[in-house]
Amino acid sequence: MNNGGICDILKTIYTVAMTSSDTEKGRTMSETNIIRYRYGNPIKTDATVIDIPVTQGDPSGWTVSTADRTMTRTMSPDTIVYGLGETVRGINKRGWLYTSYNADDPHHEEGKHSLYASQNLLILDDIKSCCGLFVDDPGRVNFDIGYTDIDTLTISFEDMDADIYVMTGKTPDEIVTAFRRLTGSSYIPPKWAFGYGQSRWGYKSDDDIREVARRYAELNIPIDMIYMDIDYMDNYKVFTLDPERFPDLPGFVSEMKSQGIHVIPNTDPGVKIEPGYDIYEEGLEKGYYCKKKDGEELTAAVWPGKVHFPDFLNSEARKWFGDKYRIMTDADIDGFWNDMNEPAIFYTEETLSRVYAGLDELRSTEMDIWGFFKFKELLDSIDNNPEDYRRFYHDMDGTLVNHNRVHNLYSFNMTRAAGEAFARNNPGQEILLFSRASYTGAHRYGGVWTGDNMSWWSHLLLNIKQMPSLNMTGFLYSGADTGGFGADTTEDLMMRWVEFSMFTPLFRNHSALGTREQELYRFKRTDDFRHLIELRYALIPYIYGEFVRAARNDGMYIRPMAFVYRDNERFRSIEDQLMVGDSIMIAPVYEQNAVGRYVYLAEDMRMIRFRSFDDYDEEVLKAGDHYVPVALNEVLIFIRPGHRLPLAKPALRVGDIDFEDLTYIEG
């Protein structure tokens, strides 16, 4: 094992060529080095967009055992490990075991190893040197980052068929850019997608959505999007609408657009098994569904009841499914959220039979207490069962591959199905697209939201920590369900969350059926909420500008402080202050009943304490530590010296913001 610098001894240097389009994009990074190592026979994932020749040997500093299917290295006490995108815990990933295996699990607790998305990017930063590692393997990969042994990083593979890309640079920013060169530039959504959106699982009809629009209008709270969760469909059949509750989609979409509001439907992969349902029959006839070993289609149960899963890894099936989005875009729908695409499986016939058999066995005897635990375990094993993910196959353009081996590619290719279809069928049109599950590569086609979080203060903090990690991996258009999806929110949690989400590109208030209703008009302090949303709209010229610049330059929109202030030791462990774009730092409040917070500055900065876009205090704070009062309705923004923050006059819709009529607060 090598205890030297992280990537100091490169055996072979491969310099990514600066293409003319790179130059056009104004990329400014210094020379970037990417080395590719190969173990076994990797699956072609399409995560990368450039082809780098394979270098023989093992990455410097790592001990590789193909027999144990592991690669291991020590970490010095100073090494920070960044990366992995949307995962639990901190920005510094040290001290836990992460498993890349997309999981439909709404309990985003510290003890979990997998969430919905898998981004196998690590950035090791020990100040002296930086090193990136991208593990291109779409199957199960474990990252033991000081969990088993506090000083050791071990990557272990279910199957060690992987391309390993080692990237070097002087700073984490350079690694990020190298990674993006390798994997492609990030998706840029339409400008209106930077507005505020309201969603709830439970809007059942066009009238429900009209009512949401009406109540926001009544309070003059800006809004650009209202989301249609699963209930808009006819029995949850993908690309259908319930004819009674949504009798005239084009008319309704047009009516809402006349108010400046985009309706954004939810799209799920599972196609309901229902004779007479054209999409189902077409897919079956063409053989586009995932099949079991015996050649029969896999039957799984999800929202529509029993479904088949389209084989997005097959290019023809991907095209076929992608073209179905036209059913919606022809009705002038211009935004989608792809959901349930890990894919979530409530149960399969096979698993249900196994569970029933187990129950019968337990029932036939006097159930002792271990029987009872067996009973509970049986029942817990019904959904998202690992065995079910081994039960079906993909036809990857001629090659049959077990799903488990390519699990993390499923959602990527659903997003890609949509993104490629939009480029094909709606050329020149900007369409909003984001997904729940993802793998590297999907960032070229759409964004992500962080899935079914909870109305917990700890999930607001988790959201704060996930944003820079998502940005590293290229998922710039991202955000969490503001206020929390599951569990019951409180007015103060919602307000503090709005005060953070106003800086995330995707800004959506979303909640689950059966939880407390949390549209902003449900609360008492609607004036405060209006002021906060107006502030977001006033900030959109800055937010959108910085976002697009980050996307075009293969950079990040939200960054850890330590990426920016490289020489500052303190920022290496500060995870609750973030850089948003190049000009401002934010310091959100994420604790209930807090009336202020600590802020550290590495340089003098102008602090703005906003109550609304035109009601704020300003003060230059000296470099160092400060305790800053922040009332429940207040938001802190710190402007870097030499930079300035543009503010527009807020409008009720993004389209009505005058991007030319800006005032500036100097840093």
Added chain:
Amino acid sequence: MNNGGICDILKTIYTVAMTSSDTEKGRTMSETNIIRYRYGNPIKTDATVIDIPVTQGDPSGWTVSTADRTMTRTMSPDTIVYGLGETVRGINKRGWLYTSYNADDPHHEEGKHSLYASQNLLILDDIKSCCGLFVDDPGRVNFDIGYTDIDTLTISFEDMDADIYVMTGKTPDEIVTAFRRLTGSSYIPPKWAFGYGQSRWGYKSDDDIREVARRYAELNIPIDMIYMDIDYMDNYKVFTLDPERFPDLPGFVSEMKSQGIHVIPNTDPGVKIEPGYDIYEEGLEKGYYCKKKDGEELTAAVWPGKVHFPDFLNSEARKWFGDKYRIMTDADIDGFWNDMNEPAIFYTEETLSRVYAGLDELRSTEMDIWGFFKFKELLDSIDNNPEDYRRFYHDMDGTLVNHNRVHNLYSFNMTRAAGEAFARNNPGQEILLFSRASYTGAHRYGGVWTGDNMSWWSHLLLNIKQMPSLNMTGFLYSGADTGGFGADTTEDLMMRWVEFSMFTPLFRNHSALGTREQELYRFKRTDDFRHLIELRYALIPYIYGEFVRAARNDGMYIRPMAFVYRDNERFRSIEDQLMVGDSIMIAPVYEQNAVGRYVYLAEDMRMIRFRSFDDYDEEVLKAGDHYVPVALNEVLIFIRPGHRLPLAKPALRVGDIDFEDLTYIEG
């Protein structure tokens, strides 16, 4: 509704008489006022120890509706609401709905309303005035503290048969003392119970326990207790031992005592239904079990399989069960932890039949997706089902009362059964006793631990916040499962947790079967762990002294900062610094990968940064805010000016500490 001071207009003043024993105890509080109001026909709970005449009318500032079974008041933005003992969220309880209904629920998440214990004490503090409210009702009571309406506090009752005690004082400390005068003084455990204890669900035999002792001895890490979780029993039968795995209890206890180690068995209430098992048969014959409406004993399943529950609310049954502890004390066992006494119910025959019937119904049809959710719901309804708590009755010395009505009294009276038996059968002997579930009054007989937490950083923080709240309610001997019970711990979490638990009276490392083994010798940095445990032992003269003083003075051992620095505005919202005794403040680190933390001081204080009892830095920090580096193996203690911190020479056992040979660090 009255928006005035919290308790400013008292209709009747009842002054608690200072008894001679109070004076003997050296109680120094100023005049204490307690008023009792009565609604309906309250159950006699024995939570209180003095009899206060009932005052007519409603508490000042509250709107009471007996029809709605609610009492309501507004809260000013400045009002802090303390209390409720062991519950989720912050020290300031504002912004959530808490339900007093003891629950065996290991998921201590922010969204939960009930944990294992119910203490219906609120302390409202708006600086100008303080007011305490004790709701003596052992059934389900909800405390909506700004959840539904951010400015409103509503207490709602399932049955409004309650004694409401209103306590006034100039400070929260005075309210706490008044509450303790009302409900009795706190239990004081033996001195050795302030040592370090090791536990794990999974020690199966005396040899397993010998091995734990041996490995601690090998590393010279101090330890005074090793716990025997459920596996020591013969088929989980209470007051039995497996004859093969524990062939000679008295011999084993004596052997361990010769090493200075106390073995502490777990005790559960459910008595296994097993003909020939003497305790079962005796209880049945005497009619000491809880019965259903039809007079038949309730049969529930817990660890032993099917059990009956002793009726601890019946004084004879209580005495009978209490006397059984002699089986253990006769073997020289001198400590117990009462567990599962909410009571936890894995299932009842009735519920299991209902679930099976539901499953059969679902199975007979094609299960659609709502059927699937029904399926999941059915399965989730098996354990701790509210219907089961309505299914049985207590014979409260002649009065038949439905369990649901007195649910929170069950654990109290199990603890009392033990405590009264020890006083009766082991006079003069100090016996360690603590419980999982509790209700006010149980604090006179034993302590509590905070139940089945998780190996999460957020649960370390929760532990920090629970300690002062538990202290308010009289449960001074308390602590959490250090390192976390459920889920897998990490070395750094364990170390940070040890650094906090070293200040909690109950200091136990405990974990669940199937999780990562977390005895301190399992980790890499055992020197650091030894230094930390030694530091605890060096602190025991201080910890024990302050504990006993708090118990004797009806005060608190761990307090929120705002209780001590009454005029300081900042401390009103600081929940991660605590006063431990009268002389020191602690500021634990509870974030993974943190290398320091902020600390606020209201006065100049001497900060000691301990690496071990004899390796530390000291520095006087000025009043104000400080960022303080704290390496993973370091502990901060701040000494108040004019106070001093005694340090003993650590020993391997509490009994070997020389309480006379102390060095002092001056504040």
